[in-house]
Amino acid sequence: MKAAGVVVEYNPLHNGHIHHLKETRRITGADAVIAVMSGNFLQRGEPAFIDKWSRAELALLSGADIVLELPYRFAVAQASEFAEGAISILAAARCSMFCFGSEDGRIEPFRNALALLEAEETGYEAEVRRLVKTGISYPSALSRAYRSIADTAADGSPLADLTKPNNILGFHYMKAARSIDPGMTAFTIGRTGTGYHDLGADPDSGIMSATAVRQAVRTAGITGEVLRAVPVCTARAMDRFREEHGGFGGWDRFWPILRPLIIRDGAMRLRDVAEMTEGLEHRILRAALDAASFTEFMEAVKTKRYTWTRIQRILTHVLCGMDKDEFSRLRHPRYLRLLGMTPTGRTYLNQYKEDFWLPLVSRAASSDDLMLQADIRASDLYAVGTGGRPGKDFRTPPVMTD
Incomplete structure (x- = not known):
């Protein structure tokens, strides 16, 4: 069986995410799709809108076959470390391919950008340091330094626009894969509908960004506009979470x-x-x-x-x-934390788990492992903040769908 990986947050899952999952399976020809998903806290430093178990189930109902949790140490980190953690997990689960959504929608500009920055590494890093000293943010310094080098590139090859949020993550996925498992093949698909931070629905596709879905639901509930932008399973999961927790994570x-x-x-x-x-x-x-x-x-x-x-x-x-x-000691993932699987996912695990580079953990147990302790601590604090009951990591088995 061939497996393709995706790196996701699903905060919450919407129709654009379903498109990504379907296209990943189509263009890679994968037999199984493995999603590495952030837990209850996300890369932008936010509590998840609904909990990780609910989001894992949505992923399985929408096209993923296995959902693995991205440990807290990498889920709440800058783009490069987020990507390194996610790609390490996909590689450990024997994924031979991965696919990400991007504003560019073609893989060649990312390969060109990676080659350019590797060739100009010394000058690029020096320019980043110079710009940071002027008082601008580190992400802004990275973007400006890249534009400066890209503007001087003489061969005219198309380069990924690394000012765009999904392009930035995609670039870091490819950079991480080159060092972690050079044999992994990268694919990308163009984002459809609205942009990452747009707050309205695309008039043609009806797709809304996750940011727009969250804002709309917080403001007016699950309206007709929201129902056109998310699958029924997401609407039900949001409704259930709100009923059980008196609101959403935030x-x-x-x-x-x-x-x-x-x-x-x-x-x-x-x-x-x-x-x-x-x-x-x-x-x-x-x-x-x-x-x-x-x-x-x-x-x-x-x-x-x-x-x-x-x-x-x-x-x-x-x-x-x-x-x-x-934070500095937990440099690399130490396990594969299973959040859920479909029958296809179960078949894949039965066939390949003995060949995984890291041990598969299906339910948390008392452990001295600092990385797992951090995951459990984050889940317990999320439960406290959303009016839930701590200890769910110990009580909850992986989600299984038919």
Whole structure:
């Protein structure tokens, strides 16, 4: 059996994601599609809209055959580390291919961009360092340095636009694959409908971004517009989660938990939080003392240098107790955490799991493994923040669909 991998968050799953899953199977010719999915906290430093078990089931109902959890250490990290963790898991699960959605929609511009930056690595990194010193954010420095090098490329080869969010992730997937498993074949499909952050529905396809779906549901509930943009299973999962938890995951619900943690820790302890930059801890503490809401807090903390996303990731680490020492020690995935499978997925696991590079974990158990402990801690805190019951990782078996 041939397996193709996808890296996903499904926050929540919508019709554009179903298109990606269908096209992945079609263009790769895969017998099984393996999804590596973030858990209850996401790459942009946000609590998931609905929990990881619900999202895993949606993935299985929509075209994935196996769902593996991306450990917290990589799920809440900058793009390069997010990609390295995800591709490592796909490689360990013996995926020979992976497919990502992108704004470019063709693989050649990504290959060209990767070759260019490898050839110009020294100059590129020097330019990034120079730009960061001017006070701009690290992602902005990366984009500007890339544009500077791309503008001087003489051969006219098409290059991926690395200012676009999905292109950026796709580039990092390909870069990670080159070092982790050069034999993996990369595919990409063009995103359909609206852009990553657009808040309306595409008038032709009816597709909405996940951001737009979340905002629409929070504002007006599951409206007709939302029902046109998501499959029935997603609508039902959102309705069920709202009924059981009194709402959805989001920072407004976690702010009453986060704020006292910031104040309790103080600047000295905050300094040791993963991804914290020297001096930012004082800004975060001052804002926590004064702000009445999460939005007010974020507006007080963010600057041109410290983006909203980066600050949210740091706050997630504060909430989940991830410090710099633990973050630096957990450099590579240590297991494959199974969240769910279809009959096809079960067949694949039975046939190949003995050849996996990492052990398969189907249910959490008491463990001294720091990476697994971080995953369980994050899930328990998510449960507390959304009015649920901690310990679900110990009680819940993998989701199985017919």
